[in-house]
Amino acid sequence: xxxxxxxxxxxxxxxxxxxxxxxxxxxxxxxxxxxxxxxxxxxxxxxxxxxxxxxxxxxxxxxxxxxxxxxxxxxxxxxxxxxxxxxxxxxxxxxxxxxxxxxxxxxxxxxxxxxxxxxxxxxxxxxxxxxxxxxxxxxxxxxxxxxxxxxxxxxxxxxxxxxxxxxxxxxxxxxxxxxxxxxxxxxxxxxxxxxxxxxxxxxxxxxxxxxxxxxxxxxxxxxxx
Amino acid sequence: xxxxxxxxxxxxxxxxxxxxxxxxxxxxxxxxxxxxxxxxxxxxxxxxxxxxxxxxxxxxxxxxxxxxxxxxxxxxxxxxxxxxxxxxxxxxxxxxxxxxxxxxxxxxxxxxxxxxxxxxxxxxxxxxxxxxxxxxxxxxxxxxxxxxxxxxxxxxxxxxxxxxxxxxxxxxxxxxxxxxxxxxxxxxxxxxxxxxxxxxxxxxxxxxxxxxxxxxxxxxxxxxx
DNA sequence: TCAAAAGTGTTAGATTTACACCCATGA
DNA sequence: TCATGGGTGTAAATCTAACACTTTTGA
Numbered sequence: 001x002x003x004x005x006x007x008x009x010x011x012x013x014x015x016x017x018x019x020x021x022x023x024x025x026x027x028x029x030x031x032x033x034x035x036x037x038x039x040x041x042x043x044x045x046x047x048x049x050x051x052x053x054x055x056x057x058x059x060x061x062x063x064x065x066x067x068x069x070x071x072x073x074x075x076x077x078x079x080x081x082x083x084x085x086x087x088x089x090x091x092x093x094x095x096x097x098x099x100x101x102x103x104x105x106x107x108x109x110x111x112x113x114x115x116x117x118x119x120x121x122x123x124x125x126x127x128x129x130x131x132x133x134x135x136x137x138x139x140x141x142x143x144x145x146x147x148x149x150x151x152x153x154x155x156x157x158x159x160x161x162x163x164x165x166x167x168x169x170x171x172x173x174x175x176x177x178x179x180x181x182x183x184x185x186x187x188x189x190x191x192x193x194x195x196x197x198x199x200x201x202x203x204x205x206x207x208x209x210x211x212x213x214x215x216x217x218x219x220x221x222x223x224x225x
Numbered sequence: 226x227x228x229x230x231x232x233x234x235x236x237x238x239x240x241x242x243x244x245x246x247x248x249x250x251x252x253x254x255x256x257x258x259x260x261x262x263x264x265x266x267x268x269x270x271x272x273x274x275x276x277x278x279x280x281x282x283x284x285x286x287x288x289x290x291x292x293x294x295x296x297x298x299x300x301x302x303x304x305x306x307x308x309x310x311x312x313x314x315x316x317x318x319x320x321x322x323x324x325x326x327x328x329x330x331x332x333x334x335x336x337x338x339x340x341x342x343x344x345x346x347x348x349x350x351x352x353x354x355x356x357x358x359x360x361x362x363x364x365x366x367x368x369x370x371x372x373x374x375x376x377x378x379x380x381x382x383x384x385x386x387x388x389x390x391x392x393x394x395x396x397x398x399x400x401x402x403x404x405x406x407x408x409x410x411x412x413x414x415x416x417x418x419x420x421x422x423x424x425x426x427x428x429x430x431x432x433x434x435x436x437x438x439x440x441x442x443x444x445x446x447x448x449x450x
Numbered sequence: 451t452c453a454a455a456a457g458t459g460t461t462a463g464a465t466t467t468a469c470a471c472c473c474a475t476g477a
Numbered sequence: 478t479c480a481t482g483g484g485t486g487t488a489a490a491t492c493t494a495a496c497a498c499t500t501t502t503g504a
Contacts, residue, residue, distance in 0.1 A: 005315045008274035010235035013307075013318060049233035052316060056307025080305040080320045082238075082281025091277060093238060095305045163456075180458070181494070203455040205501040388483075405485070406467070428482040429475035 011091045015060040016047035016131065017067065018078065018098040018138035021106070021118060022155040027171040028103075029135065030067075032116040034128055038088040044128035045135070046116065047094065060097040069110055074100040074154040076145065078138045086130050098138040100154035143172050150191065150223045153212040161199050161207040162186060169225060185225060186210075191217035236316045240285040241272035241356065242292065243303065243323040243363040246331070246343060247380040252396040253328075254360065255292075257341040259353055263313040269353035270360070271341065272319065285322040292339055293331055299379040300324040301370065303363045311355050323363035325379035368397050375416065375448045378437040386424050386432040387411060394450060410450065411435075416442035 019030040034044040048063040050056055057077070064073055078096035086092070103118070111117075119125070124135055146152045152168055153160070166182050186192050191213045198206040217223070244255040259269040273288040275281055282302070289298055303321035311317070328343070336342075344350070349360055371377045377393055378385070391407050411417050416438045423431040442448070 005237055005274075005317070008237060009277040011238050011275070011277075012233060013236050013238075050236070050307070050318075052234040052236075053309060055309050056305055056318060059307075077304050079302050080281055082275070082284075082320070084278060084280050093275075093281060095307070161456090178494070178496085179456090180496085183457080184459090200502095203501090204503045205454085205456055207456055386483090403468075404483090405469085408484080409486090425475090429477080430473070430481080430483055431475080432483055 011093050013050040014047050014092050014094040015050060015063055016045040016094050016096045016134055017064055018045060018135055020098060020100050020142060021103040022168050023103045023118060025167045027121045028118040029121055030116045031119050032114060039128040042128040043125050045131045056095050064099050067114060068101060068106055070105060074151055078134060078141060081130050081134060096134040096138060098142055102155060102157055104157055146172050147225055150212060150217060159197060159209040159211055161209060163207060236318050238275040239272050239317055239319040240275060240288055241270040241319050241321045241359055242289055243270060243360055245323060245325050245367060246328040247393050248328045248343060250392045252346045253343040254346055255341045256344050257339060264353040267353040268350050270356045281320050289324050293326060294335055295330060298324045298326055299376055303359060303366060306355050306359060321359040321363060323367055327380060327382055329382055371397050372450055375437060375442060384422060384434040384436055386434060388432060
């Protein structure tokens, strides 16, 4: 049996994370300068290796936790990146994952400690190896996901204004939306609940805060934006 | 440098193929009985190992070629499947791919030689390891792809009737379509060209044969079904 | 008092859906 | 001549997109 497997060769497996955040009306990802060879000093996604006793998904979740201190993030696999020479040192195949985080939940000291920066998705520099490809694919999958499932909330505080939500969708889709049409559609979705709370940080008048009610959504999952 | 990688452990990497075909008005996939341990005798997807000198995509293309004798198949990655115990023997992570083939192009002797059978997608038995998960994910991705890009033609002969095309979409979506509405939409797509040829195999009157013109599509890629 | 963001409805146009009959042919 | 699959258009309903003004409040 070992013979059967043994005819073939093994590879190192890594995970790379595309961490999306929404801040200052812009969609951003976390990247940093590589601290190790090969590629030291180049801009890069944050990643890690898959250990022998953990699934690939678990490796991604662990890596995300190391980085953010957060568990139960919304996370999806982007795919396997397996060109022979993608890593200049050894044969390493990497599985990319994207995650959505609320920037305000994220301890900024952890960001600094890992030497990471929030980079506007539209101004991502050249990255190490094939990481730009990963980012592009993640971005497409993520915007497709946000258009068909109510997961955009993962990028916002648990209480948010409709203007924030609209700006988020505008940033993700790269196009402006009509305010009245947007709010009309939101009103049709019972799982986006208006609270009596008012946010006055962004206007003098103040705006009602809303929340996503997952229980209501589970009962009547009709989302379309 | 080797130290940096060496702290971690390597895994075997395999590819598994979900090969979609369309025949007798049904969407089918190719599966066979495993000829090796572990899992000998169980229904399984066809797969292979990734060699050290080939990319993961190349390994999938090679595996598909071994199996079908066909190159340049439409092929897309489904994703990485990496549970620790997914392979009872060793730690093997598998990257699944789906491919679309025209059953008529496929040499049936090759199918028999590999011990494979066409199985209706709605009657797939329990498969080895996590292969059912792969099939489900591939199916979703494939139907999404067919709804947004004109690749359904890859499942049909290069000349096809509109009824064939409609039956294909019905099989993929699992619901019937209105004949007049379907044909109205096809008529709007200039890259689906009517020929003067007539197919008389499926009716006495005969039906016009159509073809997909990729050049016209490249010029005006508006597809929606 | 004014600047800045919040909030609110209507209508025309476009798209989608439902639906039924005649045609051509070979057996 | 009849059974079988091929082929065609219209109208109602629904959905989408465009559009402008009033409100509230802190500075």
